[in-house]
Amino acid sequence: MPDARPPQQPDAIDIADAFAGLPEETPQDAWPAIAARLRRPATRRPARRAWIGMAAAAALALAVALPLYGPLRPAETAPQTPPEVARLESLMAESRSLEALVAAAQDDAAASGSVAALAAGYEDRLRLVDARLGDLAPGSDAEHLALWEERVHLLRDLAALEATRLWLATRGQDYQLVAVAVD
Numbered sequence: 001m002p003d004a005r006p007p008q009q010p011d012a013i014d015i016a017d018a019f020a021g022l023p024e025e026t027p028q029d030a031w032p033a034i035a036a037r038l039r040r041p042a043t044r045r046p047a048r049r050a051w052i053g054m055a056a057a058a059a060l061a062l063a064v065a066l067p068l069y070g071p072l073r074p075a076e077t078a079p080q081t082p083p084e085v086a087r088l089e090s091l092m093a094e095s096r097s098l099e100a101l102v103a104a105a106q107d108d109a110a111a112s113g114s115v116a117a118l119a120a121g122y123e124d125r126l127r128l129v130d131a132r133l134g135d136l137a138p139g140s141d142a143e144h145l146a147l148w149e150e151r152v153h154l155l156r157d158l159a160a161l162e163a164t165r166l167w168l169a170t171r172g173q174d175y176q177l178v179a180v181a182v183d
Contacts, residue, residue: 084141091148098155105162107169115165122158126151 106119129151136143 084145088141088145088148091145091152094152095148095155098152098159101159102155102162105159105166107166112165115161118161119158122154122161126154126158129154 129147133144133147133151136147
C-alpha cells in the first residue's frame with residue numbers, strides 16, 4: 001500500500017534573511033582599467049610595422065613572379081554579343097513583362113466603350129506588328145529591331161491605357177478616354 005503521508009518539506013527560508021546573508025557588494029573604480037587601455041596604443045605600432053613589412057614582401061614576390069609566368073589572361077571570357085542583339089533581347093524581355101502587365105490589368109466588365117475601342121485599336125496594331133515579324137527573313141536585324149521597338153511602344157501605350165482605366169474606376173469616376181496620335 002502506498003504511503004498516504006505527504007512528503008516532508010524542508011524548512012521554509014525567508015527571502016529577506018536570504019538576501020541579508022549575501023555578502024555586500026563593494027563598488028570598484030573602473031578608471032584605472034580605462035586609463036591603462038588608453039596608454040596601450042603606443043605598444044601596437046610594432047605590430048602595424050610587421051603588417052606593412054609582410055605586405056611589402058608579398059608585393060615584391062608578386063613583382064618577381066609576374067614576369068616568370070607571363071601576363072595575366074582572363075579565364076574563359078564570354079562571347080561578346082553585338083549591341084543590336086543585346087537591344088533586341090532587352091526589347092523582347094520588356095515585351096513579355098508588358099504583356100503580363102496588360103493581361104493582369106484588363107477587365108472588360110469595368111471598361112467603357114471608349115476604352116474598349118482604344119484597347120481594340122492597340123491590339124489590332126499589335127497583331128499587324130506580330131504578322132510582320134513572322135514574315136521577316138532571318139537576316140534582317142534592323143527590321144526586327146524596328147518592329148520590336150514598335151511592339152514595345154504599343155504595349156506601353158496599352159498598359160498605360162489599362163492602368164488609367166483602373167485608376168479612374170477605383171475612384172468611381174465616369175470617364176471617356178481618347179487617344180491622341182502624335183507624328
